[in-house]
Amino acid sequence: MSEIKVGIVGLGRLGKVHARNIAFKIPGAKLVAACSIMEAELQYAKEELKVSETFTSYKEMLEKADLDAVAIVSSSPCHCDQIEKALAKGLHVFTEKPLGVDVEECKKAEKAVEAHPDQVFFLGFMRRFDPSYSYAKKKIEEGAIGTPYMVKATGIDPEAAVEGAIKFAPTSGGLFIDMSSHDVDLIRWFLGSEVKEVYALGANFKHPEFLSCNDTETGAALFQLENGGIAELHVGRTAAHGYHIETEIVGTEGSIRISPVPEKNLAILYDRYGARQECVESFPERFDEAYLLEMQEFIQCIIEKKKPKLSVYDGTRATEICFAMKKSFEEKRLVKLGE
Amino acid sequence: MSEIKVGIVGLGRLGKVHARNIAFKIPGAKLVAACSIMEAELQYAKEELKVSETFTSYKEMLEKADLDAVAIVSSSPCHCDQIEKALAKGLHVFTEKPLGVDVEECKKAEKAVEAHPDQVFFLGFMRRFDPSYSYAKKKIEEGAIGTPYMVKATGIDPEAAVEGAIKFAPTSGGLFIDMSSHDVDLIRWFLGSEVKEVYALGANFKHPEFLSCNDTETGAALFQLENGGIAELHVGRTAAHGYHIETEIVGTEGSIRISPVPEKNLAILYDRYGARQECVESFPERFDEAYLLEMQEFIQCIIEKKKPKLSVYDGTRATEICFAMKKSFEEKRLVKLGE
Amino acid sequence: MSEIKVGIVGLGRLGKVHARNIAFKIPGAKLVAACSIMEAELQYAKEELKVSETFTSYKEMLEKADLDAVAIVSSSPCHCDQIEKALAKGLHVFTEKPLGVDVEECKKAEKAVEAHPDQVFFLGFMRRFDPSYSYAKKKIEEGAIGTPYMVKATGIDPEAAVEGAIKFAPTSGGLFIDMSSHDVDLIRWFLGSEVKEVYALGANFKHPEFLSCNDTETGAALFQLENGGIAELHVGRTAAHGYHIETEIVGTEGSIRISPVPEKNLAILYDRYGARQECVESFPERFDEAYLLEMQEFIQCIIEKKKPKLSVYDGTRATEICFAMKKSFEEKRLVKLGE
Amino acid sequence: MSEIKVGIVGLGRLGKVHARNIAFKIPGAKLVAACSIMEAELQYAKEELKVSETFTSYKEMLEKADLDAVAIVSSSPCHCDQIEKALAKGLHVFTEKPLGVDVEECKKAEKAVEAHPDQVFFLGFMRRFDPSYSYAKKKIEEGAIGTPYMVKATGIDPEAAVEGAIKFAPTSGGLFIDMSSHDVDLIRWFLGSEVKEVYALGANFKHPEFLSCNDTETGAALFQLENGGIAELHVGRTAAHGYHIETEIVGTEGSIRISPVPEKNLAILYDRYGARQECVESFPERFDEAYLLEMQEFIQCIIEKKKPKLSVYDGTRATEICFAMKKSFEEKRLVKLGE
Known part of the structure; x- marks a missing residue:
């Protein structure tokens, strides 16, 4: 061909x-x-x-x-x-x-x-293609942690990039729309169930600019899933150490945690600051390989005439959940999906 | 004397x-x-x-x-x-x-x-005396992470001890009363603010025995604090790897995370299971030193006629919050403290 | 072009x-x-x-x-x-x-x-192109650890691949020739000095087949460099956990250690074996990116008509040092380079 | 009693x-x-x-x-x-x-x-009583790493304490006598064999004062043991990050590494320096518990009229080996024990 x-x-x-x-x-x-x-x-x-x-x-x-x-x-x-x-x-x-x-x-x-x-319609939730995330999914499918029932997701942009976030805050849709959809997709993917109800909170301690457009610097949410599972989310824009994406999947027989230290590479420095690892600074640095792998899969789907595992409905679900979080945050109440 | x-x-x-x-x-x-x-x-x-x-x-x-x-x-x-x-x-x-x-x-x-x-009246929230926790508090007081505004707390008992938990479930008050007060105390201590509202969920995927006495194996809660801070809690009874107590305090200039790996000691094994650390198995093992240090402080308070930093009111607050979590879990709704 | x-x-x-x-x-x-x-x-x-x-x-x-x-x-x-x-x-x-x-x-x-x-003549010491190694070199050039004066190098093939090593032992030139040249190159590169004298030992506790062709399963060497620096080397063929390449560069103001845990990816498993990371299994897995980056550099040197930093003499030096190690091991004595 | x-x-x-x-x-x-x-x-x-x-x-x-x-x-x-x-x-x-x-x-x-x-005669090699070291010994006795055949030992005093070391250099006996005996004891203990031959080198890049009394700032040694085992040693006085004692025992089925990060406690800081752990600053801080446990064992030996596992001969052996290292360093040649 x-x-x-x-x-x-x-x-x-x-x-x-x-x-x-x-x-x-x-x-x-x-x-x-x-x-x-x-x-x-x-x-x-x-x-x-x-x-x-x-x-x-x-x-x-x-x-x-x-x-x-x-x-x-x-x-x-x-x-x-x-x-x-x-x-x-x-x-x-x-x-x-x-x-x-x-x-x-x-x-x-x-x-x-x-x-x-x-x-072929292919939606770019590239984290699913990141080697650490796809390894976690594979281990879970092999039974390594039993039945997964909880996801703890964290996604924090670096403080170094906060000026851009402030600038775009009026039009970005806000933290819950702009920054949470990848984590929401991971929650659905790892738990294999739909979100039923969500409660979301915001906190703003560093950049008051976010408040002036009804946005928030940091967000947290607690999700009830249809199958009885739970998810916790922490999103933010002010990580001092870099770009911090971390996810834990908890199952009946164990847990898998991905990237608690968002290390730049395999080097450790021992110096007057202790033993330390420098961290990745941005999403292109962190997900470089994932972006390549998802595009390869897109092309492969076309060549082999196969359906991507991610569907258009996964995109709709993520958007629905992000809007439910936003509503919960704004109205300070529990929000049921599809209410 | x-x-x-x-x-x-x-x-x-x-x-x-x-x-x-x-x-x-x-x-x-x-x-x-x-x-x-x-x-x-x-x-x-x-x-x-x-x-x-x-x-x-x-x-x-x-x-x-x-x-x-x-x-x-x-x-x-x-x-x-x-x-x-x-x-x-x-x-x-x-x-x-x-x-x-x-x-x-x-x-x-x-x-x-x-x-x-x-x-002297001394309340045994020993975690405050654990060297890692007291170090974190000191670093925060020195400004190491700016203003703390979020706590992410995890406390999971080992699966190896779950039989006892099941046996005492009918009389223990349940997961939120029995297991959460230390974490609740840490949240209040690190954030320096009172809990205003809480939403709690349970999940039960491994031991149905907990359900039969309206208890739950795993719990999660999201807290709004008076000062605008946030806290996330994850408590449970089924950690495969040991006794897992982990706490992160997030501030405007950085974070401190305590014990993401509840390591038994400083040894790493490299073998066919990978590179691994065995984990502590119980609270006496994890908090051995903290139990000693708190008792020393109790005696020191008597000798020097000084007031403990922890007061009886800290005990009441923790209990109130645990009961609010329990109510939220049981009634599936947001609960305001003091409602 | x-x-x-x-x-x-x-x-x-x-x-x-x-x-x-x-x-x-x-x-x-x-x-x-x-x-x-x-x-x-x-x-x-x-x-x-x-x-x-x-x-x-x-x-x-x-x-x-x-x-x-x-x-x-x-x-x-x-x-x-x-x-x-x-x-x-x-x-x-x-x-x-x-x-x-x-x-x-x-x-x-x-x-x-x-x-x-x-x-363009380009010699494939690809480790120099691995992101962790090139980061270490850059940090050192920026002064992060002061003057580097010691390298501690470890290179161990996985036990899973030992049968091949045994099969080729009679013709491979032996452990010191076959497996040490990358580490030797790193020692010269990081210390910026030539090896003056070497003492090498072997140990054979698992596969007696190596002994029968005067080879050894594990080797260790201590190097004196011209500038007064020191290097330690540990090479072997029987790592239970995977492919273990680790290097530390010690300087007057700090150290940089690369890959003490040869992690497969960023996932940590918490299960009955403790908290653990699975490890890379082979050199193509570990140095995948380095192989690409060195070949890119080769092509770039051709396009831009520039000289590679690695020269043919680096290849000769590495070979000389490997043979000196082999001689030291076989004759059980200190060997001077160029003796 | x-x-x-x-x-x-x-x-x-x-x-x-x-x-x-x-x-x-x-x-x-x-x-x-x-x-x-x-x-x-x-x-x-x-x-x-x-x-x-x-x-x-x-x-x-x-x-x-x-x-x-x-x-x-x-x-x-x-x-x-x-x-x-x-x-x-x-x-x-x-x-x-x-x-x-x-x-x-x-x-x-x-x-x-x-x-x-x-x-009772009790010799204070307290590292044997440190919980991480005694755990390693126990795991090895249980067969966790097969037959141990190599020890890689590192002991570096903090740069913060170097002035004292310089002051006492003329009378301390030098680095190999003053600082290596604990590591030498660990080598003998873990390998269960006697040192047969040693080659030692020094490096001095930071404090020329050591040179003026024929001492050295950093030392490295390679040991051949009677049973065919090997040991590598790295000792020094100028660790920027704190007091660094690290030991790896390599066996036929795996390795155990103790304290690659000499962490002060279980807290990790995430800040503009990366993800980092502060390190222990001194031997009393690192071996606090070991000093207590060895003294308990001394008293217990008296009470129970039992022989300590460490004998007076272990002290003599360690001294002999340290002097052999010193001789090797000074005479720039291989030294046989007992020559």
């Missing part, structure tokens, strides 16, 4: 990660087109990625470029519409999270996906 | 720990009397601890023995009454947690303590 | 790693030819790697294929001759270690390299 | 540790006399330790005090003579290491011990 020809829309920080992976690191894939409203990004695509065709209009890219698939890494409000258009055009679709900026959009995306059952 | 003469009531597993500490390891203290309803325990006191006087009646011990202080390590329902009697007799009092089995009892204890302001 | 066309010789376990990297993961490089005496390997090259031309004769590959560079991953006794032939043909050369099977061969390789100063 | 009455000689830093343990922490022991040439130390003994009789002359203490045993914690050159005198007086003897300042003295001590077979 010939190479899968991919067009990408969005070449920001994460867009560049995906674009480089498609362009250079995935046998069987070829990055042939790129779309961005930033001229500098298109320049980058041409010069660094050797992309032959660049566009400032997504519509035009779909019409003119010779594509098998698109990778959507644009700003969140564009995802849903771009998904629909690409599917309608007969293309396979990879989209970054979130599926949509609200549940209604997600439902529209579901319909579009359902209308094109033979095209 | 002459030695502080101590009588102990209760010589079970923890009673023996306290008794040995008083008898042998604390300069300035002398164990002179012991009270138990178990003949074997009194025998132990005479032979192993060289206690001169033993009693089967607490009242009799108070009347006949020449005491400066008592250490109350009896069953929980006796604590409050024994506290009152000892204080009335003019003795200094060390008591194991819980202060009382319900809030009313705690209030009675408060009154008794208030009526004897010159006698 | 157009793509660098690479031919590979040797498609065994490590050869396949390099071949896949060149074929799929390095922008600017193209794997166009492969040479092997194993028909199945050539089949693999055609089908999996899409290599257009395959050869059973290295000479023929050099004559017929249109190449810019060769990657030599053949058996050790072929390296030196293949290096010479490729250089003579005007090609850039990447070669796996060892440079040659004895010092004489290395000297011949040096001459060949010297005769072609404009062609 | 009545309490064992102990007199102590030497109340320096370590003397005080032993004195407090005997005085307050060991059931069955009583500190009744203390001897020192420092008036302040005797004052301390009277006031803090409640010792009734104090002496400036050891001879006088032996004559006048009513003793069952002595604890010798005086300066090293006094040990041997004080051992002889106490044994001659019929007393049980605990002595700090070293047994004697040279091998001749050790031989004299051996004779004295042999002449009083019914008196």
Whole structure:
């Protein structure tokens, strides 16, 4: 079979990660087109990625470029519409999270996906492809911890990046929408059950700017799942040591904890500060390999005509749960999913 | 000054720990009397601890023995009454947690303590004396993590001891009363604020016996504090690897996490199971030093006529919060403290 | 510039790693030819790697294929001759270690390299490219540990692979030749000085087969360096937990230790065996990224016409030191380099 | 049986540790006399330790005090003579290491011990009593790592204490005599075999003062044992992070490594320096419990009339090996034990 020809829309920080992976690191894939409203990004695509065709209009890219698939890494409000258009055009679709900026959009995306059952639709919850997370899943499936019944999830952005978070706070949807969907997906994935009820709290001790747009610096939530399981979540934006993603899955016969120290690498320093490990600083650094592996899987799904394990409904569920958390936080009460 | 003469009531597993500490390891203290309803325990006191006087009646011990202080390590329902009697007799009092089995009892204890302001009243939340916990407190007071605003607490008994927990489930008050007060005390201590509201959930996947007495094997709770802080709690009875007590205090400038691996000692094994550390098996093993240090502090308070930092009110607060958790768990709703 | 066309010789376990990297993961490089005496390997090259031309004769590959560079991953006794032939043909050369099977061969390789100063000669001491090792080197250059004066190196193959080691013991050159050159290179690299004298010992407690060909299962050596520095080495073949490569660099202001736990990933299991991390099982697993990064650097050196930091002389030095260790072990005495 | 009455000689830093343990922490022991040439130390003994009789002359203490045993914690050159005198007086003897300042003295001590077979002679290699080391020994005896055949020992004093080391360098005997005997004892203990040959090197990069008295800041040695085993040693005086004692025992089926991070306690800080553990600062901090446990065992040996597992010959062996290392370092050659 010939190479899968991919067009990408969005070449920001994460867009560049995906674009480089498609362009250079995935046998069987070829990055042939790129779309961005930033001229500098298109320049980058041409010069660094050797992309032959660049566009400032997504519509035009779909019409003119010779594509098998698109990778959507644009700003969140564009995802849903771009998904629909690409599917309608007969293309396979990879989209970054979130599926949509609200549940209604997600439902529209579901319909579009359902209308094109033979095209691959791939949702970028890349943590599932991270070697540590996929190892944990495999161990659990092998019975290593018995029946999993609790997930304790932590996701904290580095303080070093807080200025950006403050700047985008008015439009980001807030902490629970912007930062929690990966953790919510992990909770559902590891527990194999749906969230039934959620209670969420916020705390704001460092940057009052978040408060002024009804957002919060730190969030915590407690989830009741349909099968009787429990989940705890801690999300935030002010980790002093770096980018801290940690997850524990507790089962009847043991636990698996992933990344309690978000170590930069395998080196330990012994110096006047003690014995210490420097930590990863950002999501591209932490999930570098996961981004590559998920894109490989997307291409593999196209080549082998197989369905991704992650479905469009996983995207809708995550969005629903994030909005329920946000509502719980704002209304200071328990929120039932689907209430 | 002459030695502080101590009588102990209760010589079970923890009673023996306290008794040995008083008898042998604390300069300035002398164990002179012991009270138990178990003949074997009194025998132990005479032979192993060289206690001169033993009693089967607490009242009799108070009347006949020449005491400066008592250490109350009896069953929980006796604590409050024994506290009152000892204080009335003019003795200094060390008591194991819980202060009382319900809030009313705690209030009675408060009154008794208030009526004897010159006698030392010491409540055994020993974790505050554990070197790792007191180091964390000191670092926080020195500003190491800025303003603390979140505590994540975990306390799980070993599966190896679950049979006892099942046996006592009908009378223990349940997981939230029986197992959570130490963690609740740490939350209040580290955050320097009172709990305002709590939401608690249970999960029961391994031992259905807990369900039959309306108890739960695993519990989780989310706390809102008066000062805007947050706490997460995870308690349970089925840790496969040992006795797992872990606490993280999150602040504006960093975090301190205590005992993510409840290591038995400093040895690492490299073998076919990987690189691994065996874990502590029980509370006496984990908190051996803390039990000694708190008793030393009790004796020191008597000798130096100083007030313990922990007050009777800390005991009442912990009990109130545990009961609020229990109510939240049972009624499946948010519970306000003092509602 | 157009793509660098690479031919590979040797498609065994490590050869396949390099071949896949060149074929799929390095922008600017193209794997166009492969040479092997194993028909199945050539089949693999055609089908999996899409290599257009395959050869059973290295000479023929050099004559017929249109190449810019060769990657030599053949058996050790072929390296030196293949290096010479490729250089003579005007090609850039990447070669796996060892440079040659004895010092004489290395000297011949040096001459060949010297005769072609404009062609890139790249020696595959990939550890220098591993992110943890290159981080350590960078930290040291920044002054993080002051002046480095001691290296403690450990390299142990997994017991799981010992049968192969036993099988090849009669021809491998023995533990000190076969397994120590990477560690020796790290010692020279981190200390920035040459080895002056060495004392080496062996121990054989598990597999007597090694003794029967004058080899040893475990080796240890102590090195005096020219600048007054010291190095300790521990090499072996019987690690129960996996593939254990660990290195510590000790300096006047601190130390850096790399990989004391050769963790498979970031997951920790808490189960009846304690708190544990499973370990990497092999060199391709541990140094996966390093193999890619060194090959990228090789291609980059060709594209940018720059000299690799590692020179042919580094290969000769490593070989000389390994032979000195072997001599010390066999003659049970101190051996001076160049004696 | 009545309490064992102990007199102590030497109340320096370590003397005080032993004195407090005997005085307050060991059931069955009583500190009744203390001897020192420092008036302040005797004052301390009277006031803090409640010792009734104090002496400036050891001879006088032996004559006048009513003793069952002595604890010798005086300066090293006094040990041997004080051992002889106490044994001659019929007393049980605990002595700090070293047994004697040279091998001749050790031989004299051996004779004295042999002449009083019914008196307990106890040599203070306290590491054997540290919970992590005794756990390792027990696991090894249970077969956890198969046959042990290699020990890798590290002992580094903190840079914070280097001024004292420099001051005492002219009289301390040097690094190999002053600092290596504990590690040498561990090597013999864990491998169950005698050292046959040793090669030792020094390195001096930070404090030239050591060189001026033919001492060295850092030492490394490689040992061949009688049974074919191997040991590596690294000793030094300039650890930036604290007091670093680490030991690994390698066996045919696995390894046990003790204290790769000499953690102060169980707390981990996550802050701008990464994820880090502060380290122990001194031997009294690291081996606090070991000092207590060895003294308990000494008293227990007296009470139960049993022989300590450590014998006077273990002291002689350690001294012989330390002197062989020193000779190897000074003469830059392999040294056979007993040559």
